[in-house]
Amino acid sequence: VKIIIRIFDAESLSTSNALFTPCLLQLFGNGTAVLRKSDDDRAPQARFFPPLQEPMLLPGTFKNKVAFITGGGTGLGKGMTFTLSSLGAECVIASRNLDVLKATAEEISSQTGNKVHPVQCNVRDPDSVKATVDQMVNDVGLPDVVINNAAGNFISPSERLSANAWKAITDTVLNGTAYITLDIGKRLIAAQKGAAFLCITTIYADSGSGFVMPSASAKAGVEALCKSLVAEWGRYGLRFNIIQPGPIKTKGAFSRLDPTGKFEKLMIERIPVGRLGTVGEIANLAAYLCSDYASWVSGATIKIDGGEYSFMAGEFNSLSLVTKEQWDVMEAIIRQTKGS
Ligand SMILES: CCC/C=C/C=C/C(=O)SCCNC(=O)CCNC(=O)[C@H](O)C(C)(C)COP(=O)(O)OP(=O)(O)OC[C@H]1O[C@@H](n2cnc3c(N)ncnc32)[C@H](O)[C@@H]1OP(=O)(O)O
Numbered sequence: 001v002k003i004i005i006r007i008f009d010a011e012s013l014s015t016s017n018a019l020f021t022p023c024l025l026q027l028f029g030n031g032t033a034v035l036r037k038s039d040d041d042r043a044p045q046a047r048f049f050p051p052l053q054e055p056m057l058l059p060g061t062f063k064n065k066v067a068f069i070t071g072g073g074t075g076l077g078k079g080m081t082f083t084l085s086s087l088g089a090e091c092v093i094a095s096r097n098l099d100v101l102k103a104t105a106e107e108i109s110s111q112t113g114n115k116v117h118p119v120q121c122n123v124r125d126p127d128s129v130k131a132t133v134d135q136m137v138n139d140v141g142l143p144d145v146v147i148n149n150a151a152g153n154f155i156s157p158s159e160r161l162s163a164n165a166w167k168a169i170t171d172t173v174l175n176g177t178a179y180i181t182l183d184i185g186k187r188l189i190a191a192q193k194g195a196a197f198l199c200i201t202t203i204y205a206d207s208g209s210g211f212v213m214p215s216a217s218a219k220a221g222v223e224a225l226c227k228s229l230v231a232e233w234g235r236y237g238l239r240f241n242i243i244q245p246g247p248i249k250t251k252g253a254f255s256r257l258d259p260t261g262k263f264e265k266l267m268i269e270r271i272p273v274g275r276l277g278t279v280g281e282i283a284n285l286a287a288y289l290c291s292d293y294a295s296w297v298s299g300a301t302i303k304i305d306g307g308e309y310s311f312m313a314g315e316f317n318s319l320s321l322v323t324k325e326q327w328d329v330m331e332a333i334i335r336q337t338k339g340s
């Protein structure tokens with residue numbers, strides 16, 4: 001990309017045509033205008049990749065199973081709860097806002113006919129976690145499925161973060177996952193009961209990411225926690241897997257990560273599939289990983305991001321935004337070049 005900018009900056013290409021402006025964003029903006037048929041929220045190729053949302057597993061896959069989902073009242077957690085409940089699970093959803101949990105539980109159980117239990121829980125507080133798990137054990141017993149989905153996040157330059165901002169995110173994401181996993185795990189081990197654990201992290205758990213530094217640090221820690229327990233707790237009948245979603249337009253995430261709405265377009269431009277992911281797509285993958293069809297899957301980390309991570313990783317992948325006319329110009333320059 002740097003090469004192209006230099007080329008377009010060259011005097012030999014001096015022109016008023018905006019296509020040759022020496023500005024990365026403008027270059028990409030023009031490329032996008034070419035790619036986009038309209039100003040909707042999908043690129044044209046998205047028509048090849050329709051999001052199928054309905055539960056894909058067989059009805060009854062989770063019959064007689066209990067699933068515990070943190071953050072199950074909203075967004076992806078709500079979607080996973082709906083799918084598991086549709087497939088027969090009795091779900092327990094836990095987060096801080098009991099009114100939201102109650103509304104979600106009512107909505108889902110009325111659609112699926114299976115009970116959903118709302119339990120207030122602050123995963124940052126180990127005593128609250130213990131009380132929540134006590135209540136679940138009392139109401140429905142120990143879970144067969146545990147999904148660590150609750151999270152906190154917001155974009156901010158790291159130099160603006162207070163110690164408490166770091167703590168709010170890392171306590172929720174990393175410590176919260178640890179408190180839930182240790183509490184439920186110990187009880188499962190004592191009861192000699194197997195279970196499938198799933199952690200929802202994100203694609204930047206691998207790479208780190210500026211402007212969400214506490215979240216990136218905590219999500220990487222969650223992945224290390226999971227992978228450690230794959231090895232250590234397999235002998236107790238416990239398996240652990242990780243889903244790394246790319247961008248999915250939930251209110252919780254996008255209100256904090258794209259507060260002006262300007263970033264969404266940029267995300268779609270770098271997603272090869274040409275659209276954001278959907279809640280139903282995450283829910284189907286989660287259901288599979290937590291089902292007995294995935295009994296032999298432990299220690300898997302699955303990216304579900306429409307190819308965004310690969311796109312961002314490749315040095316020259318942004319060239320996919322260069323138009324045919326721009327390629328004609330560049331090819332001519334390259335072919336004229338002789339020697340080094
Ligand atoms: C796009 C592809 C990849 C996407 C990945 C997505 C990952 C996600 O995790 S999305 C999930 C988003 N959902 C949530 O965050 C839901 C829960 N969030 C919250 O409850 C809040 O946003 C928060 C995390 C801030 C926690 O709220 P709480 O009421 O407990 O804390 P506060 O007292 O409000 O804040 C704690 C300290 O953080 C400072 N702070 C808050 N917002 C900002 C900000 N925008 N910039 C800088 N600092 C902020 C706040 O001032 C507090 O610090 P202090 O003043 O020092 O006490």
Ligand SMILES: NC(=O)C1=CN([C@@H]2O[C@H](COP(=O)(O)OP(=O)(O)OC[C@H]3O[C@@H](n4cnc5c(N)ncnc54)[C@H](OP(=O)(O)O)[C@@H]3O)[C@@H](O)[C@H]2O)C=CC1
Nearest residue numbers: 071074075076095096097122123150151247248250252253
């Ligand atoms: N949407 C996206 O683009 C992506 C999301 N993710 C991950 O997906 C998961 C779900 O995010 P999403 O659905 O988008 O966002 P939401 O904000 O809807 O979900 C976060 C949930 O966590 C709960 N939560 C937050 N803090 C606590 C706490 N201290 N104790 C208990 N529960 C808490 C919230 O409920 P309450 O406020 O009631 O406590 C909320 O239900 C997260 O792990 C996120 O990191 C990963 C990649 C991309």
